[in-house]
Amino acid sequence: MAGGNFTAQNKTRPGAYINLKANGGTGTSEGTSGIVALPLALPYGPSGIKEITAISNLDEYASELNQPELLILKETLKRAAKVLLGRVGAGVKASASSDALTVNALYAGAGGNNISVVVKADPDDDTVVHVVTYLKGVEKDNQSVKDIKDLVTNKLVSFSGEGKPEVATLTLTGGTSTEPIAADYLDFFSKIQLFDFNTLALPVTDETIKLAGANFIKRLRDEEGRKCQVVVSGYAADNEAVINVKNGVILSDGTVIDAVKATGWVAGATASAGVAQSLTYAAYDGATDVNPRYVDSDIVSALKAGEFVFTEKRGTAVVEQDINSLVTYGADKSKSFSKNRVIRVLDDIANNTKQTFEDYYIGKVNNDVDGRELFKANRIAYFDSLVARGAIETFSPDDISVVPGNEKDSIYVEVAVTPIDAMEKLYMLVVVQ
Numbered sequence: 001m002a003g004g005n006f007t008a009q010n011k012t013r014p015g016a017y018i019n020l021k022a023n024g025g026t027g028t029s030e031g032t033s034g035i036v037a038l039p040l041a042l043p044y045g046p047s048g049i050k051e052i053t054a055i056s057n058l059d060e061y062a063s064e065l066n067q068p069e070l071l072i073l074k075e076t077l078k079r080a081a082k083v084l085l086g087r088v089g090a091g092v093k094a095s096a097s098s099d100a101l102t103v104n105a106l107y108a109g110a111g112g113n114n115i116s117v118v119v120k121a122d123p124d125d126d127t128v129v130h131v132v133t134y135l136k137g138v139e140k141d142n143q144s145v146k147d148i149k150d151l152v153t154n155k156l157v158s159f160s161g162e163g164k165p166e167v168a169t170l171t172l173t174g175g176t177s178t179e180p181i182a183a184d185y186l187d188f189f190s191k192i193q194l195f196d197f198n199t200l201a202l203p204v205t206d207e208t209i210k211l212a213g214a215n216f217i218k219r220l221r222d223e224e225g226r227k228c229q230v231v232v233s234g235y236a237a238d239n240e241a242v243i244n245v246k247n248g249v250i251l252s253d254g255t256v257i258d259a260v261k262a263t264g265w266v267a268g269a270t271a272s273a274g275v276a277q278s279l280t281y282a283a284y285d286g287a288t289d290v291n292p293r294y295v296d297s298d299i300v301s302a303l304k305a306g307e308f309v310f311t312e313k314r315g316t317a318v319v320e321q322d323i324n325s326l327v328t329y330g331a332d333k334s335k336s337f338s339k340n341r342v343i344r345v346l347d348d349i350a351n352n353t354k355q356t357f358e359d360y361y362i363g364k365v366n367n368d369v370d371g372r373e374l375f376k377a378n379r380i381a382y383f384d385s386l387v388a389r390g391a392i393e394t395f396s397p398d399d400i401s402v403v404p405g406n407e408k409d410s411i412y413v414e415v416a417v418t419p420i421d422a423m424e425k426l427y428m429l430v431v432v433q
Helices: 068-076 110-114 182-192 207-223 259-272 296-304 340-360 369-388
Strands: 002-004 015-017 035-041 049-052 082-088 090-097 101-108 115-121 129-135 138-145 157-161 168-171 176-178 199-201 229-233 242-245 248-251 287-291 310-313 316-319 400-404 411-415
Touching: 035 068, 035 182, 035 259, 068 082, 068 259, 082 182, 090 110, 090 115, 090 168, 101 110, 101 115, 101 168, 110 115, 110 176, 182 207, 199 207, 199 259, 207 229, 229 259, 242 259, 248 259, 287 310, 340 369, 369 400, 369 411
Parallel strands: 002 015, 035 082, 035 199, 199 229, 229 242, 287 316
Antiparallel strands: 049 082, 090 101, 090 176, 101 157, 115 129, 115 168, 129 138, 248 287, 310 316, 400 411
């Protein structure tokens, strides 16, 4: 459905066009469900978008979640409810063959070299063989057949040939991986835009890809009305849509998570945080220190530069302040827009209103007094729910107006809301009597 910002009431497509603007105090919003989009350079696996949760089977990626190549995915899933994983990069498929049987890896990549297929004789029936597929020595598929043509493609390999398979051990070789390039990430963006997600983790060092990712998210926000954020490292975007991670952490087992890898956890935590939750001083799951540490003056400079910083606190690593990269403020974007809790509330208002209007009002409700009052009542109930969740201050029906738009099929809505932020600073005077 159409959406995005508007400068005049001149849109062609039916849709919900919503602007967010500061006015002394701040209108704020949220709408998160814990979904992270994540492009990863992996040694094996499909190129499409796969929905991954903490309990998903990862055989298609020739890996288990605790494998080094999936470290960023593992860190993301510490907080994310769901990851929309997209493999970036390419390569050559591994393969192996005997006299009659050829086995081909389903996907290109060096990970295919970890696959082997063993053909075993059946002790009770000499017309049958057992064809077992292994990944790093772990059995993943077992088929009993009399002819190669009866073998079925599994999650890892395909089979070809004819006749009875000979007893043999086939270890796949020749699989290679190539590093992803900018075009691979652009292809991922074109695929992921068809899905709903809250944050995009972009664990890259290439400045061109960072810029492309930031522009992609800005387009979704401003032109399509899909409010989400991108998490990168080392990229001063000066925009509320971009979270710029400064440093990383050290896990309890000694694993070092640098700033690039930490984008996964930040994206997962941001996607899953609610309208009434700030990540300020939130502990990074399983971390005992930060990498690198900074002195007070460096931390202050980083915060002023719009950088998302981890600091050490009594044997843990915590988020110093839940901010994004926005550092330039004006009439339309006050300093509150640099706080991610505020943005989550603003985004929830925009996303919820857009979805509600699309699902229940477009083409279904008359644009008359009764219809507009119906929509107004719906929004009042929604804003009351934000009050109940501790996301905004007390809301009055007088804070929203729904009036006819410039054309007979349009309405114009204005609403004033005041967000609630978390306590972050304590100033106290102790007087000794």
